[in-house]
Amino acid sequence: MKRKLFCELCPAAYRIAMEKEILKRHLRDLIRSVRFARQRDAVPLPVPVYRHKSLIRRRLGNVDMQLQENKAANLALAVARINGLLIRPGETFSVWKLVGRTTPRKGYKEGLTIANGRPSQGIGGGLCQLSNLIHWMVLHSGLTITEHHHHDGLDLFPDFGRQIPFGTGTSISYNYLDYRARNDTPNTYQLLLRVDGEYLCGELRAAEQQPDIYHVRIEDERFVREADGIYRTGQVFRDTIDRNTGNRIKSQLIRTNHARLMYDPPPWMVVEEATR
Numbered sequence: 001m002k003r004k005l006f007c008e009l010c011p012a013a014y015r016i017a018m019e020k021e022i023l024k025r026h027l028r029d030l031i032r033s034v035r036f037a038r039q040r041d042a043v044p045l046p047v048p049v050y051r052h053k054s055l056i057r058r059r060l061g062n063v064d065m066q067l068q069e070n071k072a073a074n075l076a077l078a079v080a081r082i083n084g085l086l087i088r089p090g091e092t093f094s095v096w097k098l099v100g101r102t103t104p105r106k107g108y109k110e111g112l113t114i115a116n117g118r119p120s121q122g123i124g125g126g127l128c129q130l131s132n133l134i135h136w137m138v139l140h141s142g143l144t145i146t147e148h149h150h151h152d153g154l155d156l157f158p159d160f161g162r163q164i165p166f167g168t169g170t171s172i173s174y175n176y177l178d179y180r181a182r183n184d185t186p187n188t189y190q191l192l193l194r195v196d197g198e199y200l201c202g203e204l205r206a207a208e209q210q211p212d213i214y215h216v217r218i219e220d221e222r223f224v225r226e227a228d229g230i231y232r233t234g235q236v237f238r239d240t241i242d243r244n245t246g247n248r249i250k251s252q253l254i255r256t257n258h259a260r261l262m263y264d265p266p267p268w269m270v271v272e273e274a275t276r
Helices: 011-032 065-082 095-099 128-138
Strands: 047-055 085-087 092-094 110-115 118-123 144-147 180-182 189-196 199-206 212-226 229-242 248-261 271-273
Touching: 047 128, 065 095, 065 110, 065 128, 065 189, 085 092, 092 095, 095 128, 128 189, 128 199, 212 248
Parallel strands: 212 271
Antiparallel strands: 047 199, 085 189, 092 180, 110 118, 144 180, 189 199, 212 229, 229 248
């Protein structure tokens, strides 16, 4: 029998292990002297870089819709801590440095989370949608992603009006799983965020025009039946395009998907057999 990890012994052990990781992250940040972006300005910078919005209340399998309502409240609280943020040259954006620990005392509610590859719930759940939105906008900018976690090879829910390629999502958990991006350019960027009824809305702006345009695409996306289940496969690329000439300067592979479906395939899905 495989020996259990300490964090798997009981809920109290898991909590202790989690607090240890949180403390380790605080210590690492102190030692490395990271310059975190903290200043905010309500006045938008002059140049729009990219904007996107995502539906907040989505039906995801058998997930309780009340968790989606709670997610909307959680997002509104977190957005208020980030909106207007300026990311100056040399500064690093961090979700958790701005949002902080999500607690009931701050008004956070039980929302949808992912635990051990399964839908679960926890206080502050649903904030992955915020980091997803920010990540998607950052991919269209000159910012350098320094920390990004995935949901570890799982396709948890059927597509519902998907607008962006699978594999460009994020996974965050206070504070040891963070989403971070550093500004290695001479430009200043700004994050504008709001919860607008049905949607989480975001815009990335800048002080000056970027020299390049960025395009994210997926190639060879397929559903393949393997020995232990059905997998979604494909490759996600980020193209860098010269703004003046329109020529593609670089094409970077940013994600190779091999995610196991955790739901029954819908009727529209074409499933191929794996080649031997």
